[in-house]
Amino acid sequence: MAKSGGERVEIRSASKIYGSVRALDDVSLDIAPQEFVSLLGPSGSGKTTLLGILGGFIQPSAGTILFGGRDVTFTPPHKRDIGIVFQNYALFPHMSVGENVAFPLRARRLPKSTYAERVKAALAMVDLAGYEERGIGQLSGGQRQRVALARAMIFEPRLILMDEPLSALDKQLRETMQIELRQLHKRLGATIIYVTHDQREALTMSDRVAILKDGKLVQIDKPERLHDHPANAFVASFIGEATLLPVERLGGDSVSLGGAILRTSRPLPPQGDLVLAIQTEKLLIEDGTHSPERNRFSARVTDIVFQGESLRVFLALEDGTPLSLRQPSHYEAARRIPPIGETVQISLHPQDTIIVPKADG
Amino acid sequence: MSVIDPSLRYRRREQGLMLLLASPAVIVIVALVVIPVGWLMTQSVYDNGFTLEHYRRIFSEDIYWRSFTLTFRIALMVTVLTLILGYPVAYAAAHVKRPWDVLILSFVILPFWTSVLVRAYAWLVLLQRTGVTNQMLERFGLISEPLALVHNELGTVIATVHILLPFMVLPLYSTMQKIPRELMLAGASLGGGPLHTFLRVFLPLSLPGVVAGLTLVFVLTLGFYITPELLGGGRTIMISMVVSRNVELYNQWGAASAVGVVLLVAVIAVFALVGRIIPLDKMLGQK
Structure with missing residues (x-):
């Protein structure tokens, strides 16, 4: 299949x-x-509405949508030339795999003689070569997903929309498909807009992630930037595994967390209440070997949960404020965790001391 | 020595329980269908000894043949017309938002609550020579002579279509409602215009409802009695009327039974034939 080249999308x-x-x-x-x-947000954040507007199923109350510079705001769905992969695949149950995949060709009244070859190529692309005659009912969830993909790609759309396409798959298959979709994206060269509520999925696959909340765009950035430079408390809580703790502004580059003074190497938000967002993996148990510039404070271990490749350690600060950290489960790291009830010295690097405004915006 | 698997025993007990649950229905069917049909068949060949005289008359006398062809023709017309009228109604009901679908379906079901007799007389009032329809048409100058809308085949068809419409709309609606809306969106997004998507996706998926509706309406029309009796004007003699005349006028139970048996066999034959062409069981069992 030829590279279709991506479409610029302007909303x-x-x-x-x-x-x-x-x-x-x-x-x-x-x-x-x-x-x-990726469009990422909790349910009701507006991500599905935005996808519907891009697909042409929902008319916006205001605003303009441009594909490659063309105004498509009021173009009906069947004239937009975009491939859509739906959450429940939306395969046609009365058609075979081959007929499903050929639907876009038939709808465009392309010469029938080309169908077989193009269907074959599209199915090969998703590792389903030779499945043309199968019925939809005979396929597993992962195979249906692939058929839906092949059907959305066969007419070489320059834009593909995906509405939580992996949410019905089990965890292992989902992770395999995430990597496959990434590779497929590189091969196709199409623009992909991907709706999900799974932040890990969004971070894994996307060039950029747009975070939506209550119908508003909160932040759009590269995955690493979202993780390390959240725009506000909502983004910080939504991305990664963060604990949000209210802190007091001390002026300059310092804040106070229940008595402990923390320094940050990032500029503080100019005004308003502040929140410290600690990602579990950035908090370390002190053993005296870490660099001296780290913010150090002590906490009491309240619980230890074994989660396979890592352990999650729940802690309480002196004033009772709960937080947690993640420690790899290999011997050397796990050994540093004191038993429940003991006090432990923990530290956070000023680079990882993320202070965000409490209020949205 | 064989040991009985306890799970097998459990399954047998469960099956026994299921049979027990089904038994009231089985008893009713045996009492009200199997026994009467058996009695009917016996009657049709027994008249002071075994005889095929009734069947000989059915196949040799013109009046029977005419009645059978008329009945099947009317059934076919009614079935096709209810489909043409019912499909858009069911489609609308399956696609509009909440209060409106209930409203549409209420209008479909409303006539159910009126007796067939009342509805037949209502149609008589509407369609007769000096009826509302003819008066209106005359007043607007569309016709100069009253149209013969009733006391003929046309009147029978009009009223029967009206009475049987719910039997078409309801199975259609229930099938259409189960067709995921996402499939239409998918069809559109993949480049299918509204007509293409309807013909390739919606229509094929609604076929189980179409088949169910066609079957119901066709079979019910074959046995219609009151409506053709009142609106057919004595010239439209459907098969049910032949049966009734044999019993009421001539006290010919044997002849009436034979007509009933022939109708039953004809219906089974029609469906066997249709089933050969269209795989009915597959369509009705489709998920």
Whole structure:
């Protein structure tokens, strides 16, 4: 299959209002050709509404959608030339695998003689060569997913939308498919917009992740930036495994956490209440070998949970504030965890001391 | 020595229980269907000894043949018309939002609560020579002579279509409602225009409902009695009327039974034939 080349997608001040509910509130996004962008947010955040607007199933109350510079805001879905992979695959149950995959060709009235070859190529692309005659009912969840992908790709769309396409698969298969989708994206060269509520999935696959909340775009950034430079407390709590603790501003680069003074190497937000976002993996148990500039404080171990490759250690600060850290489960690291009830010295590097504004925006 | 697997014993007991649960229905069917049909068949060949005289008359006398062809023709017309009228109604009911679907279905079901007799007379009032329809058409100058809308085959078909429409709409609606909306969105997103997606996706998936509706309406029309009696004007003699005349006018139970048996066999033959062409069981069992 030839590289189709990606489509530039521009969303300008898109809004959707249902009665008194703003499902989507003035969202603007610029997506570069061949980019893989995830729309991430809890349910009701507006991500599915935005996908519906891009697909043409939902008319925005305001705003403009451009594909490759063309205004498609009021173009019906069947004239948009975008491949969509639905959450429940939406395969046609009365058609065979081959007929499902050939649907876009038939709909475009392409010469029938080309069907067999293109269907074969599309199925080979998703590792289902030779499945043409199978019925949909005979396929496993993962195979259905692949058929849906082949069907969305066969007409070489320049833009592919995916609505939580992996959510019905079990964990192991989901992780395999995430890697496969990434590779497929590179081979196809299409722009992909991917809706998910699974932050790990979004971070794994995307070039950039757009975080939505209550119909508003909160932050769009590269996965590493989202993780290390969250725009506010919501993003910090949504990405990774963070504990959010209210802190007091001490001026300069310091804040106070229940008496302990923490320094940060990042600029503090100019005003308002502050929150410290500690990712579990950034908090270390002190054994005297770490660099001296780290912020050090002590806490009491309240529980230890074994989770396979790592242990999660639940702690309480002197004033009772709970937080937790993650320790690899290999011998040397696990040995440093004191028994439950004991006090432990922990530390956080100023680079990892992430202070965000408490309020949104 | 064989040891009985306890799970097998458990399964047998469960099967026994299931049979017990089904037994009231089985008893009713045996009492009200199997026995009467058996009695009917006996009657049709027994008249002071075994005879095929009734069947000989059915196949040699013109009036019977005419009645059978008329009955099947009317059944076919009614079935096709209810499908044409019912499909869009069911489609609308399956696609509109909450209060409206209930409203549409209420209008479909409402006539159920009125007796067939009342509805037949209502149609008489509407369609007769000096009826509402003819008066309206005359007043607007569309016709100069009243149309013969009733006391003929047309009147029978109009009223029967009205009475049997719910039997078409309801199975269609229940099938259409189960077709995931996402499939239509998928069809559109893959480049299928509204008509293409309807013909390739929605229509094939609604076929089980179509087959169920066609079957119900066709079979019910074959046995219709009151409506053709009242609106057929004595010239539209459907098979049920032949049966009733044999009993009421001539006290010919044997002849009436034979007609009933022939109708039953004909219906079974029709469905066997249709089943050969369209795999009915597969369509009805489709998930």
